[in-house]
Amino acid sequence: DQQVKQNSPSLSVQEGRISILNCDYTNSMFDYFLWYKKYPAEGPTFLISISSIKDKNEDGRFTVFLNKSAKHLSLHIVPSQPGDSAVYFCAASASGNQFYFGTGTSLTVIP
Amino acid sequence: DVKVTQSSRYLVKRTGEKVFLECVQDMDHENMFWYRQDPGLGLRLIYFSYDVKMKEKGDIPEGYSVSREKKERFSLILESASTNQTSMYLCASRTIGGLAITDTQYFGPGTRLTVL
Numbered sequence: 001d002q003q004v005k006q007n008s009p010s011l012s013v014q015e016g017r018i019s020i021l022n023c024d025y026t027n028s029m030f031d032y033f034l035w036y037k038k039y040p041a042e043g044p045t046f047l048i049s050i051s052s053i054k055d056k057n058e059d060g061r062f063t064v065f066l067n068k069s070a071k072h073l074s075l076h077i078v079p080s081q082p083g084d085s086a087v088y089f090c091a092a093s094a095s096g097n098q099f100y101f102g103t104g105t106s107l108t109v110i111p
Numbered sequence: 112d113v114k115v116t117q118s119s120r121y122l123v124k125r126t127g128e129k130v131f132l133e134c135v136q137d138m139d140h141e142n143m144f145w146y147r148q149d150p151g152l153g154l155r156l157i158y159f160s161y162d163v164k165m166k167e168k169g170d171i172p173e174g175y176s177v178s179r180e181k182k183e184r185f186s187l188i189l190e191s192a193s194t195n196q197t198s199m200y201l202c203a204s205r206t207i208g209g210l211a212i213t214d215t216q217y218f219g220p221g222t223r224l225t226v227l
Contacts, residue, residue: 043221
């Protein structure tokens with residue numbers, strides 16, 4: 001059973017606009033959340049993370065928001081750039097043990 | 112610069128063959144992981160290892176085994192390859208950091224395995 005879900009398999013956004021990628025989870029024990037970015041023929045690379053004691057974490061153009069009551073997190077990319085085109089995975093863990101990954105969202109930023 | 116390497120980028124094997132996928136990390140990380148990535152299913156954990164000679168089953172261990180004789184090396188073994196094991200296999204490593212905000216996994220480039 002998928003504990004971490006990304007319901008949008010793909011997203012297209014114009015360059016310069018905001019990209020919003022969403023992720024939902026079912027396990028209330030999850031306390032640490034991450035976003036990874038994956039280019040074709042490469043392994044995923046860490047992008048940004050957030051612990052459950054926070055509701056927002058920002059790193060440059062990337063911001064992750066966590067809504068614990070809704071069991072929902074989102075990744076905002078502002079402004080979007082063509083180099084951001086990739087597959088984005090969200091992941092979650094409980095007490096730093098096994099990580100559970102979503103199915104991924106393929107982002108295309110149109111120049 | 113951190114590095115996780117996998118022995119092959121592409122591999123083609125026949126049904127019933129024994130297959131070895133090797134992963135090496137140079138970061139002195141304690142934890143290592145094997146995932147497979149399939150369209151529509153994301154990354155699913157096959158096995159992980161907390162330290163040398165230690166292993167734990169992940170979500171989909173059936174048909175696989177692992178070996179961790181040295182800290183830097185984690186091998187995934189397909190005892191008798193089947194066509195449903197055709198997939199992208201990703202290795203990752205992580206240092207023990209609890210809930211540190213920078214606690215993350217570093218991934219290798221992946222091995223695309225095709226079983227005919």
